[in-house]
Amino acid sequence: MNKIFLIIWREYFERIRKKSFLVMSILGPVLVAGGFALMIWLSNQDKTEQKVLVVDESMAFYKNIPDNDFIRFYFPDVKLQQAIKDFYKNDYTCILYIPYNIAQSGNAPVKLFYKKTPGFAVSQYLRDVMERKLYEFKLAANNINPDVIRNARQSIHVVNEKIYENGDSKESKTDAMSFIGFACGVLIFVFLTIYGAQVMRSVMEEKTNRVVEIIVSSVRPFQLMIGKIIGIALVGVTQFAIWLILSSVLTTAVSATLLKKITADANKQIEQKEIIYKQGSNTNIKELQKADSRLEAIEIINDLKGLDFTEIILCFFIYFVGGYLFYSALFAAIGSAIDSESDTQQFIMPITLPLVVAYMMSISVMQNPEGSIAFWGSMIPFTSPVVMLVRLPLGVPLWQVCTSVVLLIAGFILTTWLAGRIYRTGILMYGKKVSWKEMIKWISYKG
């Protein structure tokens, strides 16, 4: 037992001490947060001042397109050809051309000419505004008050509530939950592949280094394998813990500053929509809609706050460790059987395939969390670490979780046992192209 601790200690510290570990642990969350911040920053950056010259042949929009905070519209009396010809003489950034038959079916397209690409926000705004105007225009043409239509529309908020057999009920916040579940599932998938491959590479390194024969004259091969697997698992757990702590610190910092700005931006966008609605719209509806959209945003944040993160983290931990033990034993067996990196591919495929299947399953599980794919996927140890995590935040009966965990434990005991038998023969086998058939034979060899 003492020797296993020695092996664990070595595997753990040799990795923890590496610079790459430190870099990954610190840089990981920083990169994620940084990427996130960059995305927000970039999306705010493309709002360069736009001066749009409108050539409106239909005359439906003449002096009737409202400006927003960065787009200004000008309506000089000029023909399209002339406008294009003089484009570079003027300081307009875009020319908006509206054909005469815009309001008829089979209309010609509206065109936006530009010097520099104006960005998505501009065309988005243009389309919104014009569609709205046309809509109101057509309603008016048919003698319908737009308010009547608007009043007829009512946004509805659907709350999902599950009723259990014993009469308990639980409101589930499906959107946020399924997102969290999916993220956890993907994270497990990534962790299992990365750390499984590390186990494999480490086993192979010891074998090709020929250090393994010295070690197995002191400890049993199984001890070496288990020690290595546990040591690397601890590295994974450490890294995960560092990430968890760092990201929670970072997100608090980010949400204190950036998030405030994001909410402010969101509000601004809502107001922008209001500008569009302003024409001929009624105040109380406006307020209602405003309240509606705010409510939705707040709700998602509240959903996230209301989530029991300790439960999710605990389950994440259990399924990470269980799934890792299940798969890394298989990876160790592969590592022991092969001599060179180039042989890895053919043997890795069958092992990573179930993981990829689990990942694909989890997409369908998100849509149908209690279907048969979800059920069986979360029971079978090959896929349960990923699939169960997707299901968990949406509420899974306790008996299913327990069965799944028991099956996973039984699964990793079986794979570890099998892997141990392949491993002890494999690590001493050199210069031989191995096949699956051969490896299965090794299982029956006497230690």
Add this chain to the structure above:
Amino acid sequence: MSLLSVQNVSKRYANHTALKNVSIEVPEQSIFGLLGPNGAGKTSLIRIINQITAPDEGSILLNGKKLAPQDVSRIGYLPEERGLYKKMKVGEQALYFAQLKGMSKADAMGKLKIWFEKFEMVNWWNKKVEELSKGMQQKVQFIITIIHNPSLLILDEPFSGFDPINANLIRNEILELRKQGTTIIFSTHNMGSVEELCDYIALINKSEKILDGAVKEIRKTYRSNIYDTTFKGNLMGFTNAMWSGGELLEKNSEGELHTVRIKLTANNTPNQLLQTVLPTIEIHSFKEVIPSMNDIFIAKVNSQEVFGTQSNYTE
């Protein structure tokens, strides 16, 4: 008394037999050579003694008791293909392996210091293994093998890969360790080192032991009444005088001085030969040719080869 006794050990793999009913006795405080061509089963036997693999049949006794897992701390093993963790520091690595053999950290530390000083490698302690030359790495490996003061030391091809200076260093350490009571098994192809170092040998070929015993005894048994003699005088006279009792195998003449190798026939003794030739020539030297381990090795392995083909024909 035997320190190690291997009794009727067999080991089979899926498509070949690595060891067939092999038994050897390794006397205490001796140097025991395990000989055999490549693929004969030496490494399989060594792995079984090291408890890396288990025999299908037979048993191994250490000091009269059945080999048990905790006995690994009494055995030191230097494999033929040996390596170290490249990225790990020399000192930490040596400490790690010593602890794996069951030594306490403090004990290992103390012993390592002594050996590092002895081999003049104290300032390597904090270097990574990959920074060391091959010869330096070999010294580290040797220290790791003997650091826990094993009563049985197993060296698989210890001199392969060692440069002459290190090989000599290791040779001296082996002799020194035996003096202190260690029993040493080593496998080798180098017959010169067998004659120089080994007290006993076992020859394994095609999974079977075909010869074992004390080196001196074996060489005596295999001597075939062949003598080298140098003399001054008439070569014809010499051959005529001895014609009835011996056979001339080789001759080499330099002027009046002749060196010949002769094989005595039947029960003729060297004394009888000398009596007959002495009147005609002047003897400068007369020496029995004892077959080298190399000769015995080749003869034994080849004879089995011939036997093997014959038996194939009869099938």
